[in-house]
Amino acid sequence: MTQVAIIVGAPNDQSRLNGILDYAVEVLNEENIPSETIKVHLLPSRNLLTARFDSEEIKTANSIIEKSEGVLVLTPVYKASYSGILKTYLDLLPQNGLENKLVLPLVLGGSFGHLLTIEYALTPVLSALGANHFIKGVYTIDNQIERTGKHHYSIKEEAQQRLKKALDEFINSLNNREIKEVV
Incomplete structure (x- = not known):
């Protein structure tokens, strides 16, 4: 069965990026696609x-990536780039750690000025x-995600549609890879 690793480069559990994470996991679950999440901020900083x-802890996180067929990479934008905490983890992946993986980046920024991140x-x-x-x-503006309670988020319809379209394409590509490998 398809396995998806989700790398989250948010600095904490209060980030609106967790709204995108929750939505992605929900879509994967609806399709019965198992996933494991690596929240980089929970790895030992030292x-x-x-x-x-x-x-x-790093070996365990890397094994999640290794056994996956697909990888979602979630990050907020800071200073026109992905988060530093995400970079510290990516530096610890093996040189070809994403080889033969299907990858979908999901990015959250404060303005359209960083769309090309x-x-x-x-x-x-x-x-x-x-x-x-x-x-x-998919690049999402942070004001398209509303905090509705502690660890609860609501994604505006337009952003949700763009996320759903990308996630559906990701899932379809994973499923097609499975079929090709079986044949």
Whole structure:
């Protein structure tokens, strides 16, 4: 069965990026696609900052990526790029850790001014890790996600439609890969 790894580069559990995470997991669950989430901010910071490749927590996170067929990469935009905490984790992935993985970037920013973050900042790094099968990423403006309670979010209809379209394409591509591999 298809396995999806979800890497979340939010600095905490209060980030509106968690609204996108919750929605993505809901869509995957509706299609009975198992997923595992790596919240980078929950990994030991010392291991991230000192590049402890041999850390059990880092090895466990990397094994989630290794056994997955698809990877969702979620990040907020800071200073016109993906989050630094995401970069610290990506640096600890094996050189070709995303090879043969289907990748979908989901990015949250404060304005349309950083719309090209996916193409000019995130995709080159993911490509350097071996990723070459991408679904066109989705850039969402943070005011399209409303906090409705502690750890509860509402995504505006237009943003939700764009996320759903990309997630459906991701899921269909995963399912088609399974069929090709079985044949």
